[in-house]
Every structure is written in C-alpha cells, then in structure tokens.
Amino acid sequence: MVKILVIEDDEAVRFALMVALQSMGHDVEFACNGEEGIEKCQEKTFELVITDLIMPQKDGLETTADLKRKWPDIKVILMSGGGKGIDTQEVALNSGATAFLSKPFTARELEDCIVFSL
Amino acid sequence: MEKKRISIRLRLIGAFFFLALAGSFSSLWDVSILLQHEKRLAQLQTENFPVLIAAYEVARHGESIAKGASGVVLTNDKWARIAFVNRIDDQFEWLERQLKVLADKGFDSTKLKRIEKNKVALRKSYQDLTAAVDALAQRDGHPFMIGSSQDNVLVQNVERLLNVHKRDAERMTDSMAELAAFISNEIKVLLTDTMIQIRKQIWIMAVYSLVAVLFAILVGLYLDQNVSRRVVAIQRAMRKVVEGEKSGEIPCSGHNEITDMGEALGLFVEQLGEREENLQELVSERTQELAFVNQNLRTSERRLLNLFEVASDWFWELNKEFHIVKMSPHFLEVARSLSYINFIEDLSIFHFLHLPEVSVEEDAYKRFKECLVSRTAYRQFEFSVKVTDSETIFLQASGLPFFDEHGQFMGYQGAITDITEYKQAELEKRHTQKMLALGNLAGGVAHSFNNIFQPILLLSEVTLNEMPENSPIHGRMQLFLDVSRRGRALCNQILLYSRQDEPNMESFDICRLLHTSLALFESSVPSTIRLDVNLDQQTGQIIGDASQIEAMLLNITSNAVDAIGEKSGQITVCLSQVDRQDVDCDSSSDLVHDHYAKISVSDNGSGIDSKIMSQIFDPFFTTKGLGRGTGLGLSMVNGISMRHGGVLKVTSTLNEGSVFNVFLPISSTSFVHDLKHKER
Incomplete structure (x- = not known):
C-alpha cells in the first residue's frame, strides 16, 4: 500500500483514479489543484504524487517543482492529455517528475508506472 | 559625265542650228527660182499650150480636110457625098474658128496668114469642084462617075478643077506639116529651157549646202573653242572643288562672259575655301560635342535597354x-x-x-x-x-x-x-496558418477527449477486472473498454498529426530501423498477403526522428494491407540509395542533398482513383469505412516526410495497385561525425 496524492481538476478523472488506485490497494487522497495539493502534503506525508499537467492557476510543472523543492524524496508522476505541445516525456522529466503518463492510460499502465516510480 | 554630254550636245546643237539656218536660206533662194520656173511653166500651160494644141488640131484637121475633100467630091454615092460635104463644111467652119482663136492669142500672124490663104484657096477650089461635079451630074442625069460622061467640056472642067483642088490640098497639107513642125520645135525649146534652168538650180543648191555645212562646222568649232571647252574647264575646276581641292583657279583665257564667270567662280571658290575652313572648325567642334552627347545617349540608352530587358x-x-x-x-x-x-x-x-x-x-x-x-x-x-x-x-x-x-x-x-513567388508564399503561409490552427484545434480537442476517455478507460478496465466473466454485463463492459481504446488511438493520431514542435532528430541506420519495424509489421499481415522485403544494408544513416519514420512506414504498409483487403495480394518494401537526379520529384532544384534513401512500398491492391489523388494528403480525408480510418494517416506521412527534408511520391492505377516512394536525405559522414562530437 502506497500513500498517494492525486492532484486533478477533472472530477470524473479524479473519481476514476480513486477507484482504480483503491482497487490496487493504495491509500489515496485528492486535491483539485496545485495549491491544495501542496497544502495536503504539508498536512500529511505522501510517498507518491500523481498530478495532472494542465490545470487552472498552478499547473503540474510548477507544482512538481514546488513539491520536489520542499520534499526532495517525494516521487511525482505527471500525467497529460496532450495538447499545447507540452506532451513529451522530456519536458516532464526536466521538471523533476519521476515518470510521465499520457492520458488516457489503462489501469495496468498506471500500476506499472507506480511500480517503476517507487 | 553628265556635264560632258551637255558640252557635246551644245556643240552638236550649234552645228545643227547653223546648218539648218543655212539650209533654210538656200532653200528660200531655190524656192524663189523654182517659183519663177513654175510661173513660166504655168504660163506655158495656160497660154502657149492651148495655142499649140489648137494649132496642132488645125494642122490635123487641115490635112484631113485636104485629103478628104477630093475623095468626097469624086465619090459616086450621093448620100455619102452629102454627109461628107456637110462634115467637111463643118470642119472648115471649125478650122476658121480655131484660126480666129489663134489669131486672138497672138499666134505667128505670117504663118496664120499663109494657112488662111491656103484654106481660102482650098475652100474655093473645093466649092468650085463641087459645083462642077454637081453641074455634070445634072447634065448626065445620074450621079457623077468618071469616064461615064458624054459632055467632054464639063468633064474637062471637072478634071481641071480637080487638079486645082489637088494642088490646093497639097498646099494645105504642106502648111499643116509646117505648122506641126513648128509646134513640136516650140515645145522642145520650152522643155529644154526649163530642164536647163532646173539643173542649174540643183547645182546652185549643192554649192549652197556645201557652204552651209562648212559654215556650220566653223560655228561648231567656234562654239567648242569659246563656249564648250571653257564650260568644261569650269566644270572640271568645280568638280575638283567639289572633290575637296581648295584652289580657286579656273583655267580661262581671253575675255568674255564665260571667262568672267570663271573668274567669279574662282573668287567664289576661294571664299568658299575660307568659309569651309571656318565651317570645318565649327563642324569639328560641334562633332566633338555631338559625339560626346551621342556617347552619353548611347550609354544611357544601353543602360535603359539593359534595365528594360533584365x-x-x-x-x-x-x-x-x-x-x-x-x-x-x-x-x-x-x-x-x-x-x-x-x-x-x-x-x-x-x-x-x-x-x-x-x-x-x-x-x-x-x-x-x-x-x-x-x-x-x-x-x-x-x-x-x-x-x-x-x-x-x-x-x-x-x-x-x-x-x-x-x-x-x-x-x-x-x-x-x-508576384508568383509572393503569391505562392502567401498561399503557403495561409496553408501553414490553416494547418497550425487546425493542429491547435485538433490538439485541444484531443486533450479534452483524452481527459474524457481517461475515466471511461480506467473505470471500464477496473470494473471489468472486478466483474466475474460470466456476468451478463461483462460483454458490455468489454465493449466500453475496446471503444475507449479506439478513441485513445484516434486521439494519439490527432496529437501526432498536430504536433508542431521539431521532431527529435538523431542519426540512425535506416536499414536497421526498417528491418525492426517490418519484423513487427509482418506479424500483423494476414496470411493471404505475401510480404517481400528487399533492403540494401549499405543505404546509410539518416538524420531524423526514428519514431516518426517508423510511424510513417507503418502507416504506408497498413494502407497497403487495407488496399488489398481480404483478397490475396503482395506487398513489396524496398530500400536503396539513389542520387539526387534519380529522385522522382517535380523540381529537383529543391533538393539540397546529394544522396537519398528511397523507401518504396508497392502493393497490388485496389489502387487510388485519379479523381481523389489530389485529396489523399488532406487531413480527415479517408475512403475507409466509419471507424476504420481517421483520415490523418497520409497527411501525417506527408508531414513527416516534409519535416525530414524528404519527398513523397505516389503513383497508382485503379484496381491495379499503388506505389509509395519516400525519399529521405542521407546524412554525409562528416555531418554524422559532427553530431556525435556534439553529443559528447
């Protein structure tokens, strides 16, 4: 069981991730945006953060950078639905993320990525 | 030449003129002489000839009367005698009239007198004889007949009168002969005289003509000496002046109008020479100026023409x-x-x-x-x-x-x-903008769809995992999963297509890439389709995004499989190196590399209708059924080819198959070396 924080603005995606991660047996908490995610991290320790790339206000890259600055050991998986040209793994990894997931991904891919990140 | 002719003409004209003048004078003289002769001949005709003719007639009749009278008197036929007597009487009367005419016209009176005397004598003897013959005939009681009369006295009287008449007739005949001789002599004299006169005039005319010719020659010579030669001399001098000699000398001797003219001309030529010198100076100045201006003009004209042409x-x-x-x-x-x-x-x-x-x-x-x-x-x-x-x-x-x-x-x-290039650039720019906008739109749509597909995919997968396989809704959930996967594939294609950033360029062996890709592809090719692969391992390295090249190849080969469909068929993939000039391209000048890798994918499938050939690279254009093609494949292939500096060429015949040739530039070794050096 891994303590995971999911930062995602889309409610449906949030719900689907919750279902999928819980079915894998992970401890999952949620935040709707980057600011909220960082607040949650201050309240509680997470092993892994799965964050969306494109969000209103603070986006995934900034959030990742903040997280890594405050908690260097924390693992971050960036996920993106593509668009705006920021969909390459390289960009994601440069920001400090451990892995990159291209939406839509399957539960299997998600699990593989979590295993890979930890 | 023309002037010489004129001088010759002048001489000839002078000579002819004087010849004509002399001829005219002599002719006038001759004409007057001849007129005198003509007058005399006319006189002869009007005066002497009628007289002579009348005299001739008189002579003829006189003789005839003389001969006829005796015959008439002695003829036995009374009626014939009466006729002759009447005629002879008439002739006597006529003769008298003629003699009178002659006398009126002043004919030789002595001759006339003699003729008159003879005539009178003849007429008397004739009348006497006639009276005697008539008396004898009256006495005998029958017409007179010689030797038949009884009265010897009367016979003797007749014989005597007959002799008298004969004598008178002879006299008359003689005088008539004399008259005739006179007339012929007179005519002869007249004609001879006229002939002599005419001959004399001919000689005179010949002499006059000779004199006139000599005079004409003299006049000609004079004209030649004094006019023509001088005119010619002036003309020659003028010609020399014209030809450029500046001497004003006109070779003339004597003193007359022509030499005056020559002198005046000489003076004129001298002045002309002076003026010519001034003029030449002026002309040379002006010519220099003109040459300068001309040169400038020519230069500017050439410049203008060059500008005009180039x-x-x-x-x-x-x-x-x-x-x-x-x-x-x-x-x-x-x-x-x-x-x-x-x-x-x-x-x-x-x-x-x-x-x-x-x-x-x-x-x-x-x-x-x-x-x-x-x-x-x-x-x-x-x-x-x-x-x-x-x-x-x-x-x-x-x-x-x-x-x-x-x-x-x-x-x-x-x-x-x-403005063709500008227009084309504008069109291209517009097209690029359109494609960029389309890419952005597609990217945005794909992003949204990815977020939509995410929960569907995750939930359907998790749900399916948690669901027993015999559940009645297992199949439906599986369908959810499959459809969302298809959606994910479409979104990936759209994103790949819309990606505007530079591909991840690296140098790699094209042959090895194709080999690996085709190995994967082969497993998905239906067993009804034979795949022939012919790759040249020496083709070389190309610089590009390997994943994009792979995607491009898979797109083309998948299309080939789709084109063959469920029938049996063949797909051939070849790789070789070609030179720039062998690249099948509309304008090879656009190609900047020396060598190209030619990837050729041919199939014997359905082919492409020539009507839609121009549309096959348009995004979202597809001939495949709903849900089977995105219409982005060939558009993406074209985009990848272009981004790699390559050329994509499609040839196809409907129902026979298609050939897709992709030409990608092969990197030179030095370039590869540089690249590797940089990486270090």
Missing part, C-alpha cells in the same frame, strides 16, 4: 485604343507561349484579359477598366496567366496615362511585376 519588372505600353503596342521581351515570351496569342502585338488589353488562360478578379477588372476609361493611373492591378497546364504566373500591373504636347491622350505606360 529588370525583374516587365514594361508594357498601350496605345490610345488600349492595344498592347510594346512589351518587355520576357513578357512577350510568356505571352507568345499562350495558345491564343499569336497576334499579341495587335491585341486589346481587354481582349487579353478575357483570354481563357488569363484570370482576373471581377472587382479588380472593374477598377482597372474604370481607371483606363477615366485616363487615371492604375496601381497594383493583379491578374494571373496560365502559362502551361501545371504553371500559373501571378502578375501585378501598374501604369500611368501619357499625353502629347497638346494634352491629347496617347495611351498608357506601365510595369508588370511577377
């Missing part, structure tokens, strides 16, 4: 009827290439703009026409000319009206700029 802008001129009268050689070439224009030099601009190869926007044409009609300048008037089936040039014309010194409108002069 200027990227073309020039044209319209006359006042708006006919094209002048144009730059380039434009003429272009214009001549049009099938309809063999008569470009006499073509109205409106006619030209209505040619089928020429297209003009309606508004632009209207504005242009308004400008021409109102004689105002037109600017940036655009039209296009279809030069060949595949080439259209875009032109932009500007022009100004020009007027003559009276303000009369003469036409238009203007320039044409070839």
Whole structure:
C-alpha cells in the first residue's frame, strides 16, 4: 500500500483514479489543484504524487517543482492529455517528475508506472 | 559625265542650228527660182499650150480636110457625098474658128496668114469642084462617075478643077506639116529651157549646202573653242572643288562672259575655301560635342535597354485604343507561349484579359477598366496567366496615362511585376496558418477527449477486472473498454498529426530501423498477403526522428494491407540509395542533398482513383469505412516526410495497385561525425 496524492481538476478523472488506485490497494487522497495539493502534503506525508499537467492557476510543472523543492524524496508522476505541445516525456522529466503518463492510460499502465516510480 | 554630254550636245546643237539656218536660206533662194520656173511653166500651160494644141488640131484637121475633100467630091454615092460635104463644111467652119482663136492669142500672124490663104484657096477650089461635079451630074442625069460622061467640056472642067483642088490640098497639107513642125520645135525649146534652168538650180543648191555645212562646222568649232571647252574647264575646276581641292583657279583665257564667270567662280571658290575652313572648325567642334552627347545617349540608352530587358519588372505600353503596342521581351515570351496569342502585338488589353488562360478578379477588372476609361493611373492591378497546364504566373500591373504636347491622350505606360513567388508564399503561409490552427484545434480537442476517455478507460478496465466473466454485463463492459481504446488511438493520431514542435532528430541506420519495424509489421499481415522485403544494408544513416519514420512506414504498409483487403495480394518494401537526379520529384532544384534513401512500398491492391489523388494528403480525408480510418494517416506521412527534408511520391492505377516512394536525405559522414562530437 502506497500513500498517494492525486492532484486533478477533472472530477470524473479524479473519481476514476480513486477507484482504480483503491482497487490496487493504495491509500489515496485528492486535491483539485496545485495549491491544495501542496497544502495536503504539508498536512500529511505522501510517498507518491500523481498530478495532472494542465490545470487552472498552478499547473503540474510548477507544482512538481514546488513539491520536489520542499520534499526532495517525494516521487511525482505527471500525467497529460496532450495538447499545447507540452506532451513529451522530456519536458516532464526536466521538471523533476519521476515518470510521465499520457492520458488516457489503462489501469495496468498506471500500476506499472507506480511500480517503476517507487 | 553628265556635264560632258551637255558640252557635246551644245556643240552638236550649234552645228545643227547653223546648218539648218543655212539650209533654210538656200532653200528660200531655190524656192524663189523654182517659183519663177513654175510661173513660166504655168504660163506655158495656160497660154502657149492651148495655142499649140489648137494649132496642132488645125494642122490635123487641115490635112484631113485636104485629103478628104477630093475623095468626097469624086465619090459616086450621093448620100455619102452629102454627109461628107456637110462634115467637111463643118470642119472648115471649125478650122476658121480655131484660126480666129489663134489669131486672138497672138499666134505667128505670117504663118496664120499663109494657112488662111491656103484654106481660102482650098475652100474655093473645093466649092468650085463641087459645083462642077454637081453641074455634070445634072447634065448626065445620074450621079457623077468618071469616064461615064458624054459632055467632054464639063468633064474637062471637072478634071481641071480637080487638079486645082489637088494642088490646093497639097498646099494645105504642106502648111499643116509646117505648122506641126513648128509646134513640136516650140515645145522642145520650152522643155529644154526649163530642164536647163532646173539643173542649174540643183547645182546652185549643192554649192549652197556645201557652204552651209562648212559654215556650220566653223560655228561648231567656234562654239567648242569659246563656249564648250571653257564650260568644261569650269566644270572640271568645280568638280575638283567639289572633290575637296581648295584652289580657286579656273583655267580661262581671253575675255568674255564665260571667262568672267570663271573668274567669279574662282573668287567664289576661294571664299568658299575660307568659309569651309571656318565651317570645318565649327563642324569639328560641334562633332566633338555631338559625339560626346551621342556617347552619353548611347550609354544611357544601353543602360535603359539593359534595365528594360533584365529588370525583374516587365514594361508594357498601350496605345490610345488600349492595344498592347510594346512589351518587355520576357513578357512577350510568356505571352507568345499562350495558345491564343499569336497576334499579341495587335491585341486589346481587354481582349487579353478575357483570354481563357488569363484570370482576373471581377472587382479588380472593374477598377482597372474604370481607371483606363477615366485616363487615371492604375496601381497594383493583379491578374494571373496560365502559362502551361501545371504553371500559373501571378502578375501585378501598374501604369500611368501619357499625353502629347497638346494634352491629347496617347495611351498608357506601365510595369508588370511577377508576384508568383509572393503569391505562392502567401498561399503557403495561409496553408501553414490553416494547418497550425487546425493542429491547435485538433490538439485541444484531443486533450479534452483524452481527459474524457481517461475515466471511461480506467473505470471500464477496473470494473471489468472486478466483474466475474460470466456476468451478463461483462460483454458490455468489454465493449466500453475496446471503444475507449479506439478513441485513445484516434486521439494519439490527432496529437501526432498536430504536433508542431521539431521532431527529435538523431542519426540512425535506416536499414536497421526498417528491418525492426517490418519484423513487427509482418506479424500483423494476414496470411493471404505475401510480404517481400528487399533492403540494401549499405543505404546509410539518416538524420531524423526514428519514431516518426517508423510511424510513417507503418502507416504506408497498413494502407497497403487495407488496399488489398481480404483478397490475396503482395506487398513489396524496398530500400536503396539513389542520387539526387534519380529522385522522382517535380523540381529537383529543391533538393539540397546529394544522396537519398528511397523507401518504396508497392502493393497490388485496389489502387487510388485519379479523381481523389489530389485529396489523399488532406487531413480527415479517408475512403475507409466509419471507424476504420481517421483520415490523418497520409497527411501525417506527408508531414513527416516534409519535416525530414524528404519527398513523397505516389503513383497508382485503379484496381491495379499503388506505389509509395519516400525519399529521405542521407546524412554525409562528416555531418554524422559532427553530431556525435556534439553529443559528447
């Protein structure tokens, strides 16, 4: 069981991730945006953060950078639905993320990525 | 030459003139002499000849009377005698009348007197004889007959009178002969005299003519010496002057009008020489100035002509009827290439703009026409000319009206700029902008769809995992999963297509890439399709995004499989290295590399209809059924090929198959080396 924080603005995606991660047996908490995610991290320790790339206000890259600055050991998986040209793994990894997931991904891919990140 | 002829003519004319003059004088003289002769001959005719003729008649009749009278008297036939007597009486009367005429005309009176005497004697003897014969006939009681009469006295009287009559008749005959001799002599004298006179005149005429000829020769010689030679001398001197000799000497001797003229001419020539020198100086000055001006003019003309010919802008001129009268050689070439224009030099601009190869926007044409009609300048008037089936040039014309010194409108002069490249760049830019916008839109849509597919995919997968396989809704959930996976694939394609950033360029062995890709592909090819692979391992390295090249290859080969469908068929993939000139390309000048890798994928499938050939690279264009094709594959292939500096060429025949040839530039070893060096 891994303590995971999911930062995602889309409610449906949030719900689907919750279902999928819980079915894998992970401890999952949620935040709707980057600011909220960082607040949650201050309240509680997470092993892994799965964050969306494109969000209103603070986006995934900034959030990742903040997280890594405050908690260097924390693992971050960036996920993106593509668009705006920021969909390459390289960009994601440069920001400090451990892995990159291209939406839509399957539960299997998600699990593989979590295993890979930890 | 002409002048010499004139001098010869002058001499000849002089001679002939005097010859004619002399001839005329001598002729006049001769004519007067001949007139005198003619007068005399006329006199002879009117005076002497009738007399002579009358005398001749008298002589003839006199003789006849003399002969006839005795015969008549002695004839036995009474009636014949009466007839003769009457006739002889008549003849005597006629003879008397003639003699009277002769006398009136002053004929020789002595001769006339003798004839008159003889006639009177003859007539008397005749009358006496006639009376005696009549008396004898009366006495005998029958007509007179010699030897038959009884009265000897009367017979003797008749015989005596007969003798007298015979004598008178002879006398008459003699006098008549004498008259005839006189007449012939007279005529002979007259004629001889006239002949002598005429002969004499002929001699006189000959002498006069000779004198006239000699005089004419003398006059000719005089004219030659004094006029012609001097004129010729002056003419020669003038010729020399004309030929450039400046001496004013005119070789003339003596003192007359011609030598005066010669001297005056000499003076004139001298002055002319002086003036010529002044003139030459002036002319040489002016010539130098002119040469300088000419040189400048020629230089500027050449410059202008060069500009005219080499200027990227073309020039044209319209006359006042708006006919094209002048144009730059380039434009003429272009214009001549049009099938309809063999008569470009006499073509109205409106006619030209209505040619089928020429297209003009309606508004632009209207504005242009308004400008021409109102004689105002037109600017940036655009039209296009279809030069060949595949080439259209875009032109932009500007022009100004020009007027003559009276303000009369003469036409238009203007320039044409070839804006084809600009137009094409504009079109390309527009296309790029369109594609960019489309890419952004597609990217945005794909992003949203990915977020939508995410929960569907995750939830359907998790749900399916948690659901027993015999559940009645297991199949439905599986369908959810499959459809969302298809959606994910579509979104990936759209994203790949819309990706505008530079591909991840690296150097790799194209042969190895194809080998790996085709190994994967082979497993998905149906067993009804045979895959032939012929890769040249020496093809070399190319620089590009391997994943994109792989995606491109898979797209083309998948299309080949789809084109063959469920039938049996064959797909051939070849790889080889070709030189630049062997690249199947519309304009090989666009190719910058020396060597290219040729990836050729051919199939014997359904082929592509030529009608849709131009659309196959358009995004979202597909012939595949709903849900089977995205319409982005070939568009993406084309985009990848272009981004790699390559060329994509498709040839296809409907129902026979298609060949896709992709040419990608092969990197030179030094370039690869540089790249590796940088990586370190």
